Amino acid sequence: MSDNQAVETAFTTYEEARDWIESLVPFGIRPGLDRIRLLLERFDHPERRLKFIHVAGTNGKGSVCAYLTRVLVKAGYDVGTYTSPYITSFTNRIQYNGTDMDPEALVELVNEVRPQVEEIAASELGSPTMFEVSTLLAILYYARRTYPDFVVWETGLGGRLDVTNVVSPLLSVITNVGHDHMDILGDSLEAIAREKAGIIKPGVPVVASVTQPEAIAVLREQAAAAKSTLYLLGEQYHERLLSQRENEQVFEFDGLQRSLGSLAITMNGRHQVTNAAVAVMALEVLRSYYAVLVDEDVLRSGLRETVWAGRLEMVSQEPRLLLDGAHNPEGAAALAAALQDTYSYKRLHVMLGMLENKSHRATLRHILPLVDSLIVTEPEFRKKMSADALAALVAEEGCACEIIIEPDWRQALDQLQARTGPEDLAVVTGTLYLIADVRSRLLDHSDYEKGW
Known part of the structure; x- marks a missing residue:
């Protein structure tokens, strides 16, 4: 195809770009990293220029991502946030400082990646999936357009073979392990835990709020094999609910280095206290390992201001x-x-x-x-x-x-x-x-x- 033909067939509107991405939905969910690795290689590995906080778990991933994003942005850091599925529009899933991806940037990036996607689709690997292309677009948006200090990076499904696991993060977070996607991840909590623990990387610290003994055993095994320090709720950090009413829960946090009393959140449900505590511990680890500075008053206001659509x-x-x-x-x-x-x-x-x-x-x-x-x-x-x-x-x-x-x-x-x-x-x-x-x-x- 000539350059002139390429220009003529390029997408010009957000709707065209989005429709092309969604045309890949029928390719379904195909666990594995071969296609995304090849795509990133063809774009000179833009993911290597980004600092990821990788979040996995059965429930609570999105809420933990929301807490981390809000607090870090309030602390003065630029933050990319990648989550799924979206609630209102495709660009919800790729945010920068809490704002959806610029539609014009999406069009430009789709035009850039489309030839590579179609070339791979014609190979023995088959077409990249919608989620693989979305993940590539997010990485390119952060690495070439917005340049965030951190990328809060939510796993799509499982962890070990999930497309997002193509990155090497600063920190891994595993919220919990439960009975979901058992047709893909396995028919026991131990099997599901092993898939989610697949995001643990050598030497990278891990924060978790997993409670079941068999799942905890898997996390300990994986962390030990990777020589990664595991910070587990109930052991290295604790949370305790102080008061609860509609639209306000107050709790105290006790970590290895400090305790914080009377932290308030407006998200409802006892589980949100645990999610908030996971986020606080993640921030504590980032402070210890990477000198990430979050003043206590910023932490308090960031937690209180966090919202997450569609959850209570x-x-x-x-x-x-x-x-x-x-x-x-x-x-x-x-x-x-x-x-x-x-x-x-x-x-x-x-x-x-x-x-x-x-x-x-x-x-x-x-x-x-x-x-x-x-x-x-x-x-x-x-x-x-x-x-x-x-x-x-x-x-x-x-x-x-x-x-x-x-x-x-x-x-x-x-x-x-x-x-x-x-x-x-x-x-x-x-x-x-x-x-x-x-x-x-x-x-x-x-x-x-x-x-x-």
Whole structure:
């Protein structure tokens, strides 16, 4: 192809660039690093010029990334943040100092990477996936456009073979290990822990809040093999809840070098205290190893100001409607605990939509005992579980609640709002793909894009 032809076929709009990225979705999830390594090699390894904080775990990854980003930005550092899936638009997943990626930069970078992606697609390796291309775009955006001091780098799935594991970080973080993506990561907590522990690199410190003995044993083994120091919640650092009410939790942190009392967060759910403590310990390790300076008052205000969309997020007051992406048993347990400890209501009305490949029975067992009425629906996603199949599973588990089957999530939402009285609480939960759709509609985000 000539240079003139290349210019003629280049994308000129954000929509064109985004559509091309999303055209790669059918290639699915293919664990492995061969394609991303080849792509980075062709761009002269831009990842080697960046300082990563790599975050893995079953739940809490996004919240920990949000805490770290907010505190570091308030401390005066420039921070790139890579997370997934997105809630409003594709550029949500690639942020710089808390602001979405510039759409014009996305167009420019897509035009740059597209020829390489298509050349690899024609080889025996096959086409790079949407997530592989997104990861490459994020690295190029940070290494060639924004030059952050740190990149807060969220794992997509697992760790060992996840595309993000192509980097060598300053610090590895493993929030927890739970029952999610078991069709890919393994059918036991030990197997899943081994996949997540795959982000541990030689000599790189590790902060974790894993609690199960078999998972902890795996982390200890992997850290020892890599000669990496492991900082484990309950051993090298501790957190203790001091007070809890809606939109404010106060806790104390005790680390190896100092203790901090009366730290406050506005994110709800007891699990968010643990996530905040993980972030504080990560910052303590960065201070010890790399002289990262965060004043105590900056830490306190940064923690308090942190928000994360779609996680115990109250998006409406009339009626009161809460969004929470509890898509696995551990997430459902955290939601159930918050519904009992944090929120008050007369009746609880829940709208639920799931994907096919989740541990639904264990998830339902946490939620069903609390529910007065349950509306079962379907997310608009290629791997959705049908409302009828999910309702049948609910019936098998047993629920004293009223059960409504409404496949159309928009009509389901209308029914949920209509039946929620002034003293009641409505909750939309399940897959984040449903949460993203509902959130966009309730907050009137006309520029909303489906979050892959």
